[in-house]
Amino acid sequence: MKKYVTFFETIAILLGTVVGAGIFGLPYAFAKIGYVGGIVYLIFLGVIVLVTNLCFGEMVLRTNEALGVSGYVKKYLGQRAWWIMSISLLLGLYSALTAYIVAFSKFGSIILAPIFGDHHLVYAIIFWAIGSFLIMRGSKVVAKAELGMTMLLILMTLLVFIFSLNYINPENYKGFNLDNLFFPYGVVLFALGGLTAVPTMRKILGNDANLMRSALIVGGLIIPILVYAIFTFSVVGVSGLHTSEEAISGLVKIMGPKIVLTGALFGLLSISTSFVALGYALRQFFNRDHKVPLRWAGLLAISVPMILFLSGLNSFIKIIAFAGGIIAGIEGILIIMSFYQAKKTGDRQPEYKFPLPKFAAYFICLIYVLGIIYHLTYY
Numbered sequence: 419m420k421k422y423v424t425f426f427e428t429i430a431i432l433l434g435t436v437v438g439a440g441i442f443g444l445p446y447a448f449a450k451i452g453y454v455g456g457i458v459y460l461i462f463l464g465v466i467v468l469v470t471n472l473c474f475g476e477m478v479l480r481t482n483e484a485l486g487v488s489g490y491v492k493k494y495l496g497q498r499a500w501w502i503m504s505i506s507l508l509l510g511l512y513s514a515l516t517a518y519i520v521a522f523s524k525f526g527s528i529i530l531a532p533i534f535g536d537h538h539l540v541y542a543i544i545f546w547a548i549g550s551f552l553i554m555r556g557s558k559v560v561a562k563a564e565l566g567m568t569m570l571l572i573l574m575t576l577l578v579f580i581f582s583l584n585y586i587n588p589e590n591y592k593g594f595n596l597d598n599l600f601f602p603y604g605v606v607l608f609a610l611g612g613l614t615a616v617p618t619m620r621k622i623l624g625n626d627a628n629l630m631r632s633a634l635i636v637g638g639l640i641i642p643i644l645v646y647a648i649f650t651f652s653v654v655g656v657s658g659l660h661t662s663e664e665a666i667s668g669l670v671k672i673m674g675p676k677i678v679l680t681g682a683l684f685g686l687l688s689i690s691t692s693f694v695a696l697g698y699a700l701r702q703f704f705n706r707d708h709k710v711p712l713r714w715a716g717l718l719a720i721s722v723p724m725i726l727f728l729s730g731l732n733s734f735i736k737i738i739a740f741a742g743g744i745i746a747g748i749e750g751i752l753i754i755m756s757f758y759q760a761k762k763t764g765d766r767q768p769e770y771k772f773p774l775p776k777f778a779a780y781f782i783c784l785i786y787v788l789g790i791i792y793h794l795t796y797y
Contacts, residue, residue, distance in 0.1 A: 425629050428622050431695055432615045432637035437645055438514070438692025439521045440609030442665045442685060443738050444646055445653035447602035449661040452594040453654050459602045460610075460646055466782050467610045468639040470750045472772045473757035474616050475630050480764030486617055486699075486707040491752050494759040503752050504707065510745035511614065511700045515723035517737040518693040519546055521685060523727075524664060524734075528682035542727065549690060550720040553697035554713075574684035575645050581677050582652035590658035600792050605735070607789065608742025609646065612638050613749060614699035631770050663735045743793030747786035754779050 448456030477490055485493065488507055492500030519542050526541030616634075623629045653665045662668030666681040697719050704715035731737065757772075758779070 424622055425633060428619050428629070428633045429637035429641075430691075431618055431622070432612050432633060433641055434691030435615040435695040435699070436610060436612035436638060436642045436692075437688055438609075438696070439517045439689045439734070440605065440611075440738055440742070441646060441649055441688055442521065443605040443663065443735055444602075444609055445650045445657075445661045445665040446663045446735065447605040448650045449590075449654050449657075449659055450595065450598040450601045453591040453650070455594050455599075456602055456606075456650060456654075457647065459606045460643055460650075463603075463606050464610055464639050464643050466750075466785060467607070467612075468635065469772075469774065469778070469782060470753055471613065471616060471634050471638050472631065473774060474613060474753050475619075475634055476768050476770060476772045477753070477757050477760040477764070478616055478620050479630070479768035479770065480760045480766060482765040484617065484621060484706070486703045487614055487749070487753075488703065489707040490617075490760075491756050492707075494756040494763065495752065499752055499755075503749065506745050506748040506752075507614070507703060508700075510611075510741050510749065511696055511703070511719075512722055512726065513737050513741035513745065514608070514611075514696055515693060515700070515719075516726045516731055517734060517741070518549075518689045518696075519723055519727040520732050520734050520737070521664070521689045522546060522693075523732075525666070525682040525685040525689070528666070528678060529686065543724075545686070545690070546693075546720075546724055549693040549697060552694045553701060553720055554716045570687050572641075572645065574680070574687060575648055578677075578681055578684055579648050579652045581673065581680060582656050585673055586652075586655035587658060588655075590655050600796075603789050604739035604741075604743025604793050606742070607746045608738040610638075610642060611742065611746050613746075613753065614703070615695060618695075618699065618702070628770075739793065743789050747790040750786045751783050754783055 444456070444460075447459075451459070474487075474490075477494070481490060481493065488500055488503040491503040522545040523538040523542035526545055527536055527538050530541055531537075619630060619633060623633070649665075653669065654661055656672055657668040660668055664685075666678055666685060669681060670678045700719040701712070701716045704710040704718050705712050708715075710718065754774075757774070
């Protein structure tokens with residue numbers, strides 16, 4: 419029984435890392451290209467991210483010591499690759515955490531403004547402080563918080579879906595806009611990212627290959643795609659081309675304030691799960707890979723995103739598109755390269771082996787490179 423509880427806690431950590439603020443950028447991205455095109459993006463990139471995660475999972479199991487993402491890259495690709503991955507991870511995690519604080523301010527205001535007034539900054543600080551407390555407490559607190567929040571997240575997704583059914587216009591699902599063919603890439607890739615949770619999963623599961631592989635498939639692909647498909651179906655079906663960048667405010671004229679309040683609560687829960695999981699991963703990144711004392715590592719993890727937010731970095735879509743299109747692409751390429759090197763020079767035989775043909779690896783890296791080029795060009 420304890421084994422299955424641990425398995426579900428692990429899925430909760432991965433799911434909490436994956437399903438976060440990115441979900442609220444998806445309806446806008448889907449509306450830009452057309453709903454069917456958005457679903458194709460979601461499935462296609464979902465498979466690519468799953469393959470990358472499974473490669474990383476095998477690499478983790480081939481290594482004796484517990485490292486962070488950049489630590490594994492350093493071990494198998496050397497110092498220069500370590501610097502690239504470290505900077506990439508740092509920018510990606512800080513971008514994501516800053517995006518979550520932006521979302522804290524928006525959703526916190528929707529929920530609390532009718533009672534206490536419209537104080538975006540105060541609400542952002544309150545929710546940031548709660549999340550920061552959980553990050554500083556460690557992995558057991560993270561796992562328990564993720565498990566409870568994830569269950570609430572799925573419940574809220576279903577509630578939003580049910581409430582939207584009477585307002586859906588089937589015409590909103592039609593059409594395909596070639597002018598925005600590449601627009602969803604960065605947003606979708608950001609919404610699917612959960613790479614930093616893999617070392618934490620091993621810490622909880624040990625070397626149990628079946629649980630590791632199953633958790634990556636269920637928590638990293640199946641559940642996120644189902645949640646995203648339901649949420650985007652609801653929002654795009656209601657607001658169509660008028661979908662707002664953060665999804666929720668565009669619903670108010672059609673569905674009314676009660677539904678918007680439900681959506682805001684859903685938003686607060688989802689970004690809370692990711693904020694705590696990613697913040698803990700960043701704390702471990704500083705502590706394990708850069709030997710920063712644990713307390714200082716925690717302070718670095720939680721303070722910089724708030725400083726960035728206070729300095730005026732508050733464009734939600736641009737933040738997550740940058741983190742997904744450029745940062746996640748760099749990380750994916752380095753993980754694939756490290757994976758093949760680990761097969762040659764790993765410390766031990768892994769409990770599972772992922773048979774990735776070279777041509778498939780080249781194709782995945784090509785997708786990542788094209789995404790990086792697009793976002794460097796247009797952002």
